[in-house]
Amino acid sequence: MNTYLRYTIFLFFLSIVLVFSGHSSFLKAQTIQSPIYTELPLGSVKPKGWLLHQLQIMRDGTTGHLDEVYGKIKDDNGWLGGKGDGWEETPYWLDGAVPLAYLLNDPVLKNKVNRYIEWTLTHQRPSGYFGPITKAEREKGATITVDSCQLGEDWWPKMVMLKVLKQYYTATQDKRVIPFMSHFFNYQLQSLKKCPIGKWTDWSASRGIDNAMIAQWLYSITKEASLLELAALIESQSFEWNTWLTNRDWVIRAAAYQDNENWMSRHGVNVGMAIKSPAITYQRTGDKKYLSGLSTGFHDLMTLHGLPMGIFSADEDLHGNDPVQGTELCAIVESMFSLEEIIGITGDIHYMDALERMTFNALPTQTTDDYNAKQYFQIANQVQVKRGVFNFSLPFDREMNNVYGMRSGYTCCLANMHQGWTKFVAHMWYGTPDKGLAALEYGPNQIVAKVGKTQQEVTITETTTFPFEESIQFAFSTKKEVSFPLQLRIPSWCKEATILLNGQKLRTEKGGQVITIDHTWKDKDKLTLELPMQAQFSTWGRNTRALEYGPLVYALKLGERWEKESQKEEGDYFNVFPVGDWNYGIVAKTVAEPVQSVSIKKVKPVSDQFIWNLTNAPIEITVDAKKIPDWKIVNDVAPSPVTERSGIYKGKVENKTEKITLIPYGCTKVRIVAFPVVP
Structure with a gap:
């Protein structure tokens, strides 16, 4: 080889190196970081004992029968070709009902949910577009292509259905799913230039990370580079969660203001989905700044808005750390799923512990024993459950956000709550x-x-019988x-x-x-x-203290008086009122020396038929407490008494010391969990 040819070849390769060295993000975008842990195929883990019973309750309740009892899904469903629901609620339901069917290996439920999957897979348009028949298709015979993408409909419900299809694929290995997704993602990549992710709704722009997540999962199978290009494009058109979680201004402003400005950026369910955004982006880019940003953002979120049961306030917006703020059920199950994804990517035990706390404390209390009614918003210090305005950023003019009902509050949670327990089991x-x-x-x-x-x-x-035994x-x-x-x-x-x-x-x-x-x-x-458990107190909003024993948080045991009523638009619902006094502060000595001061007693075994309720609470902890006479209900909630810097309440306290009983938070419906401290 002559010198000139060698020099020419050298310049050619040098030019390539220089070009790509100036585009390091391009280089990174052609690969993906291997997760620390890999998800197992759906069905690899089967529930046993009390967990099996929990899933059986769901199968026998709304998870297994929502399409029979809830008109929006029952009537002429859009995901079966009809004119009915074509937006999020049907995919939401399937996102929990599909894993339930395969975790229980239940043929009846499989047949039920697979009808929607079959219709979806067999009705993909030639362009790659999928989903319910659009208005333009139905009324004008339109054909949806890349050039006519505006005749399609919102990207958001498709993101949920993609999560459903991923789970279905890992359970069945149905060979149609991968080319189906590839065809759609190719259509989406071309269409986003004309029909960006937020064209139809801000919901899509706020939740685009779920879309990018599935594109990156598909890349791990097909190695199609265009999928990573698509994921980056979706992220660029979506809310800037990676920036917001890192720079701290966002979470601080959310704590300070509850106005109409940028409210979607502090919407609790959006936040629950978004906390996985830095981990998903890190997986695509390999840039560890995103993991650092995730750590900062999650810490700030739980510091400024965290509640004792392991979730942040979200009623519907982030609303500070006062124990009388509410949390939407959708925010819990979406945060759980985000943590499950984060755990796989990062392998960080901090998020494993957070998932455990959220699951065994916040999740069980927000549904009824039969899984047929739910609370839209739960409250940490919840001394009554009733119609009212409460202290929510979204009080809802029908005042139904705190009661237990099938359709009370917004019905997104009725459709979406099913993914909580099912995905937890799948990710153990x-x-x-x-x-x-x-x-x-x-x-x-x-x-x-x-x-x-x-x-x-x-x-x-x-x-x-964990989390009740060691x-x-x-x-x-x-x-x-x-x-x-x-x-x-x-x-x-x-x-x-x-x-x-x-x-x-x-x-x-x-x-x-x-x-x-x-x-x-x-x-x-x-x-x-x-895993030896030990009693300890943690500090929460308004200088309150919560008693923890192992993975569980303990709340005041109160009798419950249930009242059934009905509301025209939202149907039957339950109020729950306390039986017994709730206005107690825990004695300072007990808080200072919990191991020596509390009495822990196992009062009944945890059977395979265990239900999270007052009757079945297996452990009781007694502590010393005194009543605070002036602690009363104001505007439907029980605002925590003001304390000094030491954390001691200085107002009037009864002299008599009483023994009060605490039980696992998840077994309660009315309770105090964040206690003032009294002399």
């Missing part, structure tokens, strides 16, 4: 890059997975010995855990970490994880 275990398994959330379940270099199938049965047993079933690493989360609330193998002490580990046990596992091996 993850796969690891070294062909192992990670148990990151605990509860009774069984997992079947292929592990180790030989990809041998192993069954692990997790037996426990011991978790893992029983292994395998046809032959298999070597693989098993990771276990040691929660941050646990000071020191003990791990036993076949009854023999293996090791002890400090809390706040994920440990790895690399072992050759044999059939009938039994691994036991002991």
Whole structure:
């Protein structure tokens, strides 16, 4: 090769290097960061014990029958080709009902939900567009193409249906799903230039990260570079959550103002979806500034707006950390899903602990025992449940946002609440890059997975009544010995855990970490994880204190008087009033020395038929308290008494010290959980 040719080739490659060095984001966009943990196919984890019963209640209640009892989904449904609901509520319902069907392996429910999936898959337009028949198609015979994308309809409900299809695919491996998604995403990439993500509604612009997330998931399968280009384009057209979560001004303003300006940016459900945005963007770019921004944003969110049960205020907007603020049920289940995604991408135990707290405290209390009625807004210090204005940023003129009803408040939560328990069960275990398994959330379940270099199938049965007991047993079933690493989360609330193998002490580990046990596992091996729980008090808004014991937060046990009523537009609903006094402060000595001062008693076993309610509360904790006579209901809520810097209430307190009983927050409907401290 002559010198001139060598020089020419050198200049050619140098020019390429210089071009791409100036476009590092382009280089990064051609790959994707491998997650720390991989999601397992839907159905790999099966619920057992009380978790199984919880899902069975959902199947027998609204999750399994919403299409029969709720007219908006029942009547001429748009996702079955009709003129009825063609927006978010049907996909919302399926986003929980599809995983429920496959977690329970229920043929009746599978057939029911698969009707909507089948119609969706078989009615994709030649251009790649999908969804209910649009007004232009129905009335004018229009054809939706890239050039006529304006004849389509809102991007948002399609984002939810894409989440449904992803779950369906991991459960069934239906070969139609991948080309269906590829065809749509190709259409979307071309159409967004003319029909941007927020063309029809701000909901799409505020929730675009769910769209980008599925595009990136599809890229992990097909390696089509255009999918990462699409994800970046969607992000550029959506709300600037990555910037807002990082720069702190957004969350501070949300705490200070409840006006009409930019309210969508502090809408609690939008925020619940958005907290995963930095993790999704990091996955595409590899830039760790997004993980730093996520840490900052989540910390600020929970500091300024966090409530004792592990969720932020969202009534409907972010509304500060006062214990009398409300939280929308949709915000809880969307935040749970975001945390499940964040956990897989980051492997950060902080988010695992946050998911545990949210699930076992905030989630159970907001639905009735039969899963047929829900609260639109729950309140931490909820001394009554009734019609009223309360202290919500969205009081709703029919005053129905706090009651338990099927259609009370807005019905988005009636459709969307089903993903909470189902996705939690599906994300209790993850796969690891070294062909192992990670148990990151605990509860009774069984997992079947292929592990180790030989990809041998192993069954692990997790037996426990966690979060009510300290011991978790893992029983292994395998046809032959298999070597693989098993990771276990040691929660941050646990000071020191003990791990036993076949009854023999293996090791002890400090809390706040994920440990790895690399072992050759044999059939009938039994691994036991002991997580000692200890009572402690945490500090919350208005200088209040909440009692925690292990993963659970404890609230005042009050009798309940339920009253059924009916409202013209929203149907039957329940008020719940307390039986017994609630205006107690906890004695300062108890708060200072909880281990020595509280009495913890297991009052009944947790059976496989356990329900989160007053009757079944398995643990009671008694503490010393005194009544605060002037603590009364004002405008339907119980504003916390003012305390001095030391946290001690200085107003009138009764001299008599009483023993009050606390039970798990999730078992209550009326309660005090954030207590003033009294002398």
